[in-house]
Amino acid sequence: xxxxxxPLRATRFHTIEGLGAISxxxxxxxxxxxxxxxxxxxxxxxxxxxxxxxxxxxxxxxxIAESADGQLVGAVPLYVKGNSWGEYVFDHSWADAFERAGxxxxxxxxxxxxxxxxxxxxxLTHPQAAPEMRQALAVALVDITRxxxxxxxxxxxxxxxxxxxxxxAGFAERLGFQFHWHNRGYNDFEGFLADLxxxxxxxxxxxxxxxxxxxxxxxxxxxxxxxxxxxxxFHRFYLATIDRKWGSAYLTRKFFDLMAAxxxxxxxxxxxxxxxxPVAAALNLLGSNTLYGRNWGASVDVPxxxxxxxxxxxxxxxxxRGLTRVEAGAQGEHKLQRGYLPRPTYSMHWIAxxxxxxxxxDFLAHERPHIAGIITEMAAExxxxxxxxxxRDDRPVP
Numbered sequence: 001x002x003x004x005x006x007p008l009r010a011t012r013f014h015t016i017e018g019l020g021a022i023s024x025x026x027x028x029x030x031x032x033x034x035x036x037x038x039x040x041x042x043x044x045x046x047x048x049x050x051x052x053x054x055x056x057x058x059x060x061x062x063x064i065a066e067s068a069d070g071q072l073v074g075a076v077p078l079y080v081k082g083n084s085w086g087e088y089v090f091d092h093s094w095a096d097a098f099e100r101a102g103x104x105x106x107x108x109x110x111x112x113x114x115x116x117x118x119x120x121x122x123x124l125t126h127p128q129a130a131p132e133m134r135q136a137l138a139v140a141l142v143d144i145t146r147x148x149x150x151x152x153x154x155x156x157x158x159x160x161x162x163x164x165x166x167x168x169a170g171f172a173e174r175l176g177f178q179f180h181w182h183n184r185g186y187n188d189f190e191g192f193l194a195d196l197x198x199x200x201x202x203x204x205x206x207x208x209x210x211x212x213x214x215x216x217x218x219x220x221x222x223x224x225x226x227x228x229x230x231x232x233x234f235h236r237f238y239l240a241t242i243d244r245k246w247g248s249a250y251l252t253r254k255f256f257d258l259m260a261a262x263x264x265x266x267x268x269x270x271x272x273x274x275x276x277x278p279v280a281a282a283l284n285l286l287g288s289n290t291l292y293g294r295n296w297g298a299s300v301d302v303p304x305x306x307x308x309x310x311x312x313x314x315x316x317x318x319x320x321r322g323l324t325r326v327e328a329g330a331q332g333e334h335k336l337q338r339g340y341l342p343r344p345t346y347s348m349h350w351i352a353x354x355x356x357x358x359x360x361x362d363f364l365a366h367e368r369p370h371i372a373g374i375i376t377e378m379a380a381e382x383x384x385x386x387x388x389x390x391x392r393d394d395r396p397v398p
């Protein structure tokens with residue numbers, strides 16, 4: 001019997017100033033294929049398009065772990081941040097308190113997918129890496145924070161698999177939540193509706209019929225079916241949405257071209273057309289078992305169009321493809337009544353100043369049970385029939 005290969009161990013930890021320094025094959029070999037936002041194609045498109053760049057407060061400084069022979073063993077997507085925008089886990093109050101006490105909260109380090117509140121691994125390891133590799137990466141993040149002299153390091157929307165490694169390295173955990181839809185083996189959208197209470201079922205049918213009666217033509221486009229004209233229109237919708245919400249337009253027009261070219265059939269665009277002209281669209285990315293809803297925008301005001309494009313068409317696509325779930329992004333309690341139930345999300349935080357670290361740890365210890373209570377209460381208010389509760393796999397807080 002051949003001997004088992006020796007686990008890979010890292011002998012060198014360092015940072016790089018962009019994914020251009022790493023081949024797509026090497027990076028994707030540790031990032032895996034489940035989550036498209038962690039792919040070299042997506043992250044490099046953000047960087048090369050000028051979206052994740054100093055102008056938006058995201059300076060790439062990815063952590064790299066290499067073996068003695070130079071093989072990539074682990075990595076952490078990492079950025080130097082000069083603000084807290086585009087993160088979706090808000091620490092503005094921490095920054096304000098630290099600076100009022102005479103400290104400098106910025107710059108800080110952030111392990112995240114820029115502008116993307118999608119849970120996924122942050123401590124990326126080679127399939128043959130030694131079991132302690134995750135914790136070694138978490139410890140290396142603390143070491144880099146100290147070496148750079150920045151205030152703190154944060155990892156947002158981490159997975160359950162990463163949480164113990166962060167905790168062992170001294171990170172404090174913060175609890176949040178999003179609304180996700182879970183496929184319970186539905187054959188079609190009507191099968192999903194049958195799981196809902198009568199009142200919610202009628203409301204959704206009414207909303208979908210209203211959009212159908214609008215005269216708009218809806219299309220779900222994948223990969224090469226999406227043209228440059230579609231991206232031109234979508235970018236206009238994106239800018240208009242940002243303007244209405246008083247935000248910042250981080251994503252450049254070039255980003256959509258690069259992302260589409262590099263991710264191919266993982267890109268799903270739901271488009272509404274009026275006389276052949278796009279008037280609204282919703283962008284999704286496709287993982288191995290999940291459809292991730294991202295941005296949406298419109299140049300028309302049609303009742304329930306947002307729900308149809310962003311939620312119901314996403315469910316249609318997921319059911320047709322046999323996907324496990326749909327993640328519809330941050331915020332939005334209106335998602336609850338449309339079958340998207342609250343699910344916990346986690347972020348991990350390490351602060352260099354011991355006194356402020358203790359204060360934040362105490363705040364989080366009090367915040368966690370409060371957030372857990374909100375998740376439990378909201379889950380109980382979901383649209384599903386009460387008799388279905390016993391077979392749900394959507395436990396609020398593990």
